[in-house]
Amino acid sequence: MRQSHNSGTVKEPLFHITKRAAIPWWQSWLIRIASVLAALIVCAVITILATKQNPLEMYATMFRGAVGNARRVWSLFQNLAMLLCVSLAVTPAFKMRFWNIGAEGQVMMGGLASAMCMILLGNVLPEWLLLTVIVAAGIIAGAVWAVIPAIFKASFNTNETLFTLMMNYIAIQLVSYFVLQFSVPKGSGHIGEIPTGWLPTIFGQPYLLNIVVVAVLTVGMYIYLKYSKHGYEIAVVGESEKTARYIGINVKKVIIRTMLLSGALCGLAGVLLVSGTDHTLASTTAGGRGFTAIMVSWLAKFNPLYMILTSFLIVFLEKGAIEIATVFDLNSSFASIITGIIIFFIIGSEFFINYSLKFRHAAGEAKS
Amino acid sequence: MKKWIALVLAVAMMCLTFAACTTTTTDTPATDDATATTATPAAAGLKVGFIFLHDENSTYDKNFIDAAKAACEKLGVEYVGKTNIPETNECYETAADMAESGCSIVFADSFGHESYMLKAAKEFPDVEFCHATGTTAHTEKVANFHNAFASIYEGRYLAGIAAGMKLNEMIEAGQFKAEEAKMGYVGAFTYAEVISGFTSFYLGAKSVCPTVTMDVQFTGSWYDETAEKEAATTLISGGAKLISGHADSMGAPTACESANIPNVFYNGSTIEACPNTYIIASRINWEPYFEYIIGAVTNGTAIDTDWSKGLAEGSVELLGLNDNVAAAGTAEAIEAAKAELIAGTRHVFDTTTFTVGGKALDSYMADVDTDADYTPDTEAIAGGYFHESEYRSAPYFDLRIDGITLLYESY
Numbered sequence: 001m002r003q004s005h006n007s008g009t010v011k012e013p014l015f016h017i018t019k020r021a022a023i024p025w026w027q028s029w030l031i032r033i034a035s036v037l038a039a040l041i042v043c044a045v046i047t048i049l050a051t052k053q054n055p056l057e058m059y060a061t062m063f064r065g066a067v068g069n070a071r072r073v074w075s076l077f078q079n080l081a082m083l084l085c086v087s088l089a090v091t092p093a094f095k096m097r098f099w100n101i102g103a104e105g106q107v108m109m110g111g112l113a114s115a116m117c118m119i120l121l122g123n124v125l126p127e128w129l130l131l132t133v134i135v136a137a138g139i140i141a142g143a144v145w146a147v148i149p150a151i152f153k154a155s156f157n158t159n160e161t162l163f164t165l166m167m168n169y170i171a172i173q174l175v176s177y178f179v180l181q182f183s184v185p186k187g188s189g190h191i192g193e194i195p196t197g198w199l200p201t202i203f204g205q206p207y208l209l210n211i212v213v214v215a216v217l218t219v220g221m222y223i224y225l226k227y228s229k230h231g232y233e234i235a236v237v238g239e240s241e242k243t244a245r246y247i248g249i250n251v252k253k254v255i256i257r258t259m260l261l262s263g264a265l266c267g268l269a270g271v272l273l274v275s276g277t278d279h280t281l282a283s284t285t286a287g288g289r290g291f292t293a294i295m296v297s298w299l300a301k302f303n304p305l306y307m308i309l310t311s312f313l314i315v316f317l318e319k320g321a322i323e324i325a326t327v328f329d330l331n332s333s334f335a336s337i338i339t340g341i342i343i344f345f346i347i348g349s350e351f352f353i354n355y356s357l358k359f360r361h362a363a364g365e366a367k368s
Numbered sequence: 369m370k371k372w373i374a375l376v377l378a379v380a381m382m383c384l385t386f387a388a389c390t391t392t393t394t395d396t397p398a399t400d401d402a403t404a405t406t407a408t409p410a411a412a413g414l415k416v417g418f419i420f421l422h423d424e425n426s427t428y429d430k431n432f433i434d435a436a437k438a439a440c441e442k443l444g445v446e447y448v449g450k451t452n453i454p455e456t457n458e459c460y461e462t463a464a465d466m467a468e469s470g471c472s473i474v475f476a477d478s479f480g481h482e483s484y485m486l487k488a489a490k491e492f493p494d495v496e497f498c499h500a501t502g503t504t505a506h507t508e509k510v511a512n513f514h515n516a517f518a519s520i521y522e523g524r525y526l527a528g529i530a531a532g533m534k535l536n537e538m539i540e541a542g543q544f545k546a547e548e549a550k551m552g553y554v555g556a557f558t559y560a561e562v563i564s565g566f567t568s569f570y571l572g573a574k575s576v577c578p579t580v581t582m583d584v585q586f587t588g589s590w591y592d593e594t595a596e597k598e599a600a601t602t603l604i605s606g607g608a609k610l611i612s613g614h615a616d617s618m619g620a621p622t623a624c625e626s627a628n629i630p631n632v633f634y635n636g637s638t639i640e641a642c643p644n645t646y647i648i649a650s651r652i653n654w655e656p657y658f659e660y661i662i663g664a665v666t667n668g669t670a671i672d673t674d675w676s677k678g679l680a681e682g683s684v685e686l687l688g689l690n691d692n693v694a695a696a697g698t699a700e701a702i703e704a705a706k707a708e709l710i711a712g713t714r715h716v717f718d719t720t721t722f723t724v725g726g727k728a729l730d731s732y733m734a735d736v737d738t739d740a741d742y743t744p745d746t747e748a749i750a751g752g753y754f755h756e757s758e759y760r761s762a763p764y765f766d767l768r769i770d771g772i773t774l775l776y777e778s779y
Binding site: 071072075176180183185186187192193280282284285287322325331332333 | 423424448449450451452454455456457461464465468469479480482483487503556557558559560561562588735738739740742766
């Protein structure tokens with residue numbers, strides 16, 4: 001039937017797109033690797049055309065910039081850990097098809113709460129209690145910021161994408177306000193280093209604590225999503241709310257609970273950034289991680305273990321890009337272009353994993 | 369299955385990175401040798417690291433970048449510049465990385481970089497860390513950590529003279545009455561660096577146009593083109609006849625050009641974008657400072673804890689007077705005032721030229737030593753004028769003088 005239709009007089013397009021059935025893992029990885037290679041070739045061509053630099057030298061520079069010495073490796077893992085932490089935070093919400101793009105604001109609120117505790121309670125409480133309060137306050141602040149849109153979504157079915165997005169701006173303005181309130185010198189818009197309430201270091205390594213915390217969180221999140229009853233409920237609500245209701249899942253409760261978790265982890269990321277690393281608060285503390293995390297989570301298909309890879313990739317590219325800009329004295333925009341091309345190809349590869357192109361001629365042959 | 373592959377790949381990646389790390393550690397002796405050879409007096413082979421908050425798109429950073437490249441080229445040392453370094457731990461990492469990779473001097477250009485530069489300075493005592501616009505070097509007393517600024521208030525004062533003369537010209541042309549001579553100023557934040565700047569600009573204008581008043585609008589950001597444009601428009605609709613400012617975008621000048629209101633800029637000439645309204649700009653020329661620190665390291669002499677130079681040394685300069693807009697005789701008036709400032713016969717913050725709350729001041733305790741409680745600690749008025757940038761390089765003049773109205777002080 002179909003074949004006769006195809007071979008009929010109706011003009012067939014040059015190619016058409018069909019959804020693939022599941023393909024073996026090695027094929028999908030082959031496509032991914034091929035896409036990275038293709039990206040590197042395109043970047044090389046653009047590099048030669050635009051800057052007349054040797055592209056191999058440029059990639060070597062990128063590599064050195066990201067992992068060239070022990071300090072850079074530590075810094076890379078610190079940045080990886082922070083990005084991964086925020087990515088883990090948004091993942092349960094995403095898996096539930098709740099588009100939490102308010103992670104940036106939730107991180108900022110966590111950071112703000114911990115910074116306020118560091119400033120106001122620094123000389124009031126004993127060290128252990130101070131640290132407990134800082135961590136608790138950060139987590140609660142992040143959770144509160146996330147649960148507000150969740151309650152509205154669960155009760156009134158408001159659009160969570162817009163709601164969480166706009167909560168970001170409120171958070172950033174609140175941070176700007178308090179940064180001015182606490183600024184030293186007066187009115188400068190900078191808090192400077194806060195002397196009290198620093199999270200402890202492990203083995204004298206300033207970033208090890210963050211890395212260990214996030215490593216534990218990664219495994220925990222994997223288990224939570226994959227094996228726990230909560231994780232199952234999240235998956236079902238994400239697939240179909242009606243099914244969830246039919247089998248007796250309290251959808252409202254799942255939405256609120258999951259967003260509390262999502263916000264709490266964002267708040268924790270804020271604590272790690274403010275109390276663990278920067279020891280100050282600025283409107284740039286979150287550094288766009290709340291938005292980059294969306295990409296990390298999506299690229300990894302919401303799998304916490306894959307996220308290690310995707311966040312590594314993004315941090316690696318960012319670090320390498322800064323080094324390229326320095327060594328070749330290019331505007332840092334050029335490095336962003338390179339990063340953009342590589343990420344574009346990687347996202348594009350997912351298309352070829354899920355769909356196949358059938359060309360007119362080949363399609364005819366395949367069917368005959 | 370997929371998960372295992374992900375795990376294996378992740379582990380492989382980590383191994384790769386650590387492998388990369390260990391392979392390059394074998395390279396480090398080579399770089400150590402390189403730094404050892406730089407200990408010889410010749411400047412050749414010296415590496416200087418520069419940390420910039422933004423890139424060339426910000427007039428503030430461009431001013432530093434141009435000066436850094438020029439100084440390095442002139443003295444034949446290697447320039448290592450990193451742009452877009454935020455005021456977070458990233459600054460410490462960058463500074464430490466530069467120190468480890470053989471830079472003898474590390475410089476950072478933004479106020480918020482200070483605590484991270486200080487942290488790196490304590491860790492690398494053999495490398496000089498220099499920081500522009502910071503306030504804590506004189507109290508922290510870390511031998512290899514230095515603050516720098518320039519007496520830009522003198523430059524703004526001279527630019528203010530150009531502004532005042534333009535107002536006089538417009539009054540004489542009958543465009544408005546003498547008592548309506550009001551200027552507008554777009555500021556970033558309400559701290560001493562900005563207050564010192566707009567007060568000196570106002571006093572310069574007042575020295576030639578006694579009836580002038582000024583409104584100041586703050587944006588709460590060093591670079592926010594929309595907010596700066598909006599602030600300028602608000603000031604113009606509030607009756608400002610001339611606009612100046614202290615923020616880093618082209619927002620205010622473009623607002624002036626479209627409203628045909630004369631503008632005095634900072635850090636760069638806008639004559640190409642705003643040919644009908646641009647009068648003059650003042651700026652800090654950082655080249656003398658960069659040459660000074662490179663020279664000090666080359667010769668093995670100490671770098672000042674607080675360095676602030678001015679008109680005489682070329683650290684503060686005025687850029688491109690636009691004869692089509694400026695009033696006649698402006699250049700001569702500026703030259704005359706400049707000579708007096710250099711000779712010390714005229715002072716920008718002369719206490720006979722301004723009042724606070726209707727009274728002339730003979731004493732003021734300024735907050736020179738930075739602390740969280742803003743404790744006033746240093747007598748700054750002596751010999752009939754406020755001694756700016758003498759007790760530390762960064763400005764500390766934060767008096768609210770009569771004639772200047774702060775419109776929206778929340779920042």
